[in-house]
Amino acid sequence: VQAAIAQLAPLFQEVLLLADIEEMKYQEISEALGIPMGTVMSRLARARRQVRDYIVATSGRKKIVGIRS
């Protein structure tokens, strides 16, 4: 999972880290980064999709439920 986060572009990485690790709300991220809330949501969705795809591609799993970090 760490490798999956590391390979994200900084734009996606920052939104993902702020949402999932800092547990900031969309509105807070939007204000902190100075971007619209819709952009926060789309970047977050894309970041998660990329993390998921990376894990699936590197582990050969079809699902990520129960994966270790």
Place this chain on the structure above:
Amino acid sequence: MNCDWREKIGMYVDGELEPAAEQAFAGHLQGCAGCSAAVLEQQELKKSVRLAGKRFAAPPDLYANVRKQAYQPVSVKPWWKWSVVAAAFVLFAVFSVAWFSRSAASGSADALIDQHVTTLASLNPVDVVSEDRHTVKPWYQGRLPFTFNLPELAKESPFKLLGGKVVYTHHAPGAELLYQVRQHKISVFIFQARDVHVDPSAGNQTFVVNGWQQGGLQYFVVTDAAREDADRLRALLEEANRS
């Protein structure tokens, strides 16, 4: 999965839906296996990111950028006053960080050398005595909040694992592994990544300190053997912990 609710899954998992919408979505999950599976997957992913993120070393400028943008003034009049203040602040910050990093780095290197020497002077240098990495690594389970891999050493390898123990530096627990190369001892320290960096060529006239970060962990090789030996052991450790 073709479902009108699909777009809401991220918001639901992040707790961003209005109470009424959240209740409606929860009701929908009762009868939609596709959405339920997707929610479960997103929740697991979020949890994994949160756990991995604690060990993930974010780019140092990431949070700084966030803070900078969060507190950016809306109006800057007169602009040159703010420019002078900003320039002075940046200069101060740069010098402070440089000074702090330098003293922190040299302090860390000295602390690690001291720990290495203390270990060598001890009658019981390690708490788990074994040449088998499959004995040493599991010994750390429950003793450290992280894990790592140890390299498999070939019979003809000049390095020999002697064992390991738990050490503390800067109020944080870490692993100290003791290796031998010829008649020299090598300590390998492993901690969770912090903002203290040791110059890769640090050390003094007697000891070599070789430090690097990998996979959210910080590694240091400390020895009085040749720098090439430290570099070779580092390469073996890097290889073993490559994911």
